[in-house]
Amino acid sequence: MSESAAVRATGLTKYFGGKTAVDGVDLSVPKGMIYGVLGPNGAGKTTTLRMLLGIIEPDKGSRAIFGNPRPRAVGDRVGYLPEERGLYPAMKAREAIAFMGALRGLDWAEGRARAAEMLDNAGLGHAIDSKIKQLSKGMAQLVQLLGSIVHKPDLIVLDEPFSGLDPVNQERLEALIVAEQARGATILFSTHVMAHAERLCDRLAIIAGGRRRFEGTVDDARARLPMRAVYTPRAAGADLARLLPGDAEQVGDSWRFTLPDDGIEPLLGTLIAGGHGIAGLSIERPRLHDAFVRIVGRADAGDVE
Amino acid sequence: MSRLARQTAVIARRDFVATVATPTFLLFLLAPMFMILFGLVGGLGASHMASGASGRAQIAAIADDATAERLRAADRALRATYHPQMRPADLRIEASQADPAAQARALLAERDKDIYAVLYGPLERPTILREATSERSAPYLAFLAEQVLRADRAGLAPDAALSRPDIQSVSRAAPSRTGRQSTGFAAIFVVFFLTLLLAGQAVGMLAEEKGNKVIEILAAAVPLEAVFLGKLIGMFGVALLFIAFWGAMGLAGFRLVPEGAMALAGATPAIGWPLFLVFGAAYFTMAYMLLGAVFLGVGSQASTVREIQMLSLPITIFQFGMFGLAAVANGPGSPLALFAQIFPFSSPYAMAAHGATDPRIWPHLLALGWQLVWVALTITAAARFFRMGVLKSGPGGFRWLRRPAVTPDSLTPM
Numbered sequence: 242m243s244e245s246a247a248v249r250a251t252g253l254t255k256y257f258g259g260k261t262a263v264d265g266v267d268l269s270v271p272k273g274m275i276y277g278v279l280g281p282n283g284a285g286k287t288t289t290l291r292m293l294l295g296i297i298e299p300d301k302g303s304r305a306i307f308g309n310p311r312p313r314a315v316g317d318r319v320g321y322l323p324e325e326r327g328l329y330p331a332m333k334a335r336e337a338i339a340f341m342g343a344l345r346g347l348d349w350a351e352g353r354a355r356a357a358e359m360l361d362n363a364g365l366g367h368a369i370d371s372k373i374k375q376l377s378k379g380m381a382q383l384v385q386l387l388g389s390i391v392h393k394p395d396l397i398v399l400d401e402p403f404s405g406l407d408p409v410n411q412e413r414l415e416a417l418i419v420a421e422q423a424r425g426a427t428i429l430f431s432t433h434v435m436a437h438a439e440r441l442c443d444r445l446a447i448i449a450g451g452r453r454r455f456e457g458t459v460d461d462a463r464a465r466l467p468m469r470a471v472y473t474p475r476a477a478g479a480d481l482a483r484l485l486p487g488d489a490e491q492v493g494d495s496w497r498f499t500l501p502d503d504g505i506e507p508l509l510g511t512l513i514a515g516g517h518g519i520a521g522l523s524i525e526r527p528r529l530h531d532a533f534v535r536i537v538g539r540a541d542a543g544d545v546e
Numbered sequence: 547m548s549r550l551a552r553q554t555a556v557i558a559r560r561d562f563v564a565t566v567a568t569p570t571f572l573l574f575l576l577a578p579m580f581m582i583l584f585g586l587v588g589g590l591g592a593s594h595m596a597s598g599a600s601g602r603a604q605i606a607a608i609a610d611d612a613t614a615e616r617l618r619a620a621d622r623a624l625r626a627t628y629h630p631q632m633r634p635a636d637l638r639i640e641a642s643q644a645d646p647a648a649q650a651r652a653l654l655a656e657r658d659k660d661i662y663a664v665l666y667g668p669l670e671r672p673t674i675l676r677e678a679t680s681e682r683s684a685p686y687l688a689f690l691a692e693q694v695l696r697a698d699r700a701g702l703a704p705d706a707a708l709s710r711p712d713i714q715s716v717s718r719a720a721p722s723r724t725g726r727q728s729t730g731f732a733a734i735f736v737v738f739f740l741t742l743l744l745a746g747q748a749v750g751m752l753a754e755e756k757g758n759k760v761i762e763i764l765a766a767a768v769p770l771e772a773v774f775l776g777k778l779i780g781m782f783g784v785a786l787l788f789i790a791f792w793g794a795m796g797l798a799g800f801r802l803v804p805e806g807a808m809a810l811a812g813a814t815p816a817i818g819w820p821l822f823l824v825f826g827a828a829y830f831t832m833a834y835m836l837l838g839a840v841f842l843g844v845g846s847q848a849s850t851v852r853e854i855q856m857l858s859l860p861i862t863i864f865q866f867g868m869f870g871l872a873a874v875a876n877g878p879g880s881p882l883a884l885f886a887q888i889f890p891f892s893s894p895y896a897m898a899a900h901g902a903t904d905p906r907i908w909p910h911l912l913a914l915g916w917q918l919v920w921v922a923l924t925i926t927a928a929a930r931f932f933r934m935g936v937l938k939s940g941p942g943g944f945r946w947l948r949r950p951a952v953t954p955d956s957l958t959p960m
Binding site: 296332341343344 | 556
């Protein structure tokens with residue numbers, strides 16, 4: 242297969258009623274990557290994923306999975322965890338996972354065997370024969386996640402996979418995603434929690450208001466904001482503020498300012514020469530969250546954490 | 547195609563297992579038992595009441611002894627020609643008193659017996675009083691009087707017979723047209739009854755998935771057509787289990803009363819019993835799939851259980867409509883019959899009956915193919931409406947009226 246992108250979309254557009262939910266989104270997810278789609282709730286992330294998977298048809302634009310313009314034709318190579326979780330309550334955990342595998346072309350017996358193994362590895366070995374309705378919400382969600390990867394798909398699409406999980410299970414999920422990447426799968430997930438994206442994503446796209454605002458690596462996104470320095474003088478003085486860059490603001494004993502374009506060294510020289518000394522100095526890379534707010538604007542940042 | 551079949555089988559299997567492996571299924575399976583039980587109790591009660599009533603009912607004649615004997619003889623002879631259940635009320639003869647008219651009125655007014663009619667006066671000009679609601683007793687009494695007079699005039703003894711009939715029983719080689727039509731009607735009724743009992747369930751089948759959001763998983767993994775068809779086949783499996791169970795019970799029941807089974811067999815259909823039954827089973831399958839697909843499609847649009855409950859009435863009426871159409875058109879050759887056979891949703895019923903009167907095989911193969919096409923069409927349409935209405939996808943509603951023009955090359959090839 243010559244196609245290097247696992248997922249490619251151009252100009253995806255979807256109208257709901259008179260409203261434009263997704264407005265010309267372009268996306269390209271290279272094979273083997275963990276790719277994040279970031280944005281506040283209601284930004285159009287879910288609609289975009291659903292169009293990519295062929296659950297709904299775009300009103301405009303085109304998409305391809307593994308080079309195939311009909312995503313459903315390659316459905317057996319795809320695993321999907323929808324945002325709206327749901328399993329048959331009366332099914333046992335093992336059967337639920339095997340059923341989801343069977344929907345994607347996996348043999349029932351094989352699915353059951355794998356289900357037991359996966360549940361054991363995920364620390365849910367005691368729940369193999371429990372019915373879904375007997376599990377906690379977080380456990381059921383984990384079962385559903387296992388069900389969406391039991392057939393070892395080449396592309397895994399997870400819609401807000403972290404929401405509803407406690408921190409311990411969030412960590413388990415991160416490990417699972419990394420393990421799936423190591424197996425060779427491409428992972429595409431959406432989230433409105435920047436911390437997960439920051440740790441996991443090889444590349445990411447930021448969507449807000451139905452439009453793609455950014456595409457690149459986490460570092461690319463952070464590079465949108467200058468680095469910031471926090472400086473604590475040994476001896477403060479009246480002329481200190483004059484020596485520091487114009488945007489410097491005092492926070493307790495320290496000063497925060499944007500790193501000058503020519504680097505920190507000339508400034509340090511001036512400060513030492515002025516007799517202020519250096520009690521503390523740190524240079525901070527901007528966090529993804531700050532970059533996100535910068536990219537989409539505070540008004541559009543919504544509920545992003 | 548094999549992928550679609552496999553996906554359909556996965557859905558069907560899940561539905562079948564999920565339905566059968568519940569305590570509710572036992573209730574469903576045994577429900578007809580209650581019906582039979584109540585039917586038996588009700589039937590016994592009704593027949594008891596009926597026999598009690600007929601035992602008390604009488605017709606009366608006020609006559610002297612000589613006439614009484616002759617009236618009784620005429621009554622015996624005439625009564626013997628009736629079917630036991632259709633016989634007139636027992637004849638009671640009262641000796642004539644001073645005022646027969648008053649005596650007759652007193653008889654009619656009696657409390658402990660139901661007297662339908664009373665005859666008094668000379669046989670040449672008898673007066674018959676009858677209850678307002680009784681219509682057949684008075685002519686019967688009049689005819690008895692006439693018979694007695696005729697025998698008198700001819701000088702015949704009361705029990706004398708002028709003719710000696712030789713009655714022979716002959717079984718017909720070719721069943722009558724009416725017999726075959728009633729076999730046809732029985733086929734329509736059986737197919738209809740089973741569909742009515744079993745296919746209506748289809749209306750609520752997607753409610754579960756919509757309620758617990760599993761529909762998102764299904765819709766993502768397999769085509770909606772496979773979901774719909776799979777659900778239909780799963781439920782059909784449940785229906786077959788139901789029929790197999792009660793079929794076996796029924797056969798066991800018939801073994802106890804073989805004469806009853808023979809009587810029920812009726813007229814042999816034109817295509818012969820084996821083919822008639824095979825086609826009957828095929829038409830039941832088609833009726834189930836066709837109506838089930840319609841109900842499933844309609845039900846999938848409903849968003850609440852209340853809406854689904856509201857839908858069950860129009861659905862039952864629709865089924866009765868198709869049954870009525872097929873039943874009215876039960877008779878070869880009429881334009882209405884042809885219509886009922888062609889119209890897809892009445893076709894399985896009408897064609898199930900068709901084999902009773904028409905010996906040709908090819909119309910059945912044609913009809914089954916035609917119905918199969920409609921099963922596919924209905925499922926496709928149901929899936930499409932579901933995609934538009936519920937998943938909000940595709941060219942739904944009247945959105946194209948408001949939407950800016952889209953150039954064809956910007957559309958996703960599908």
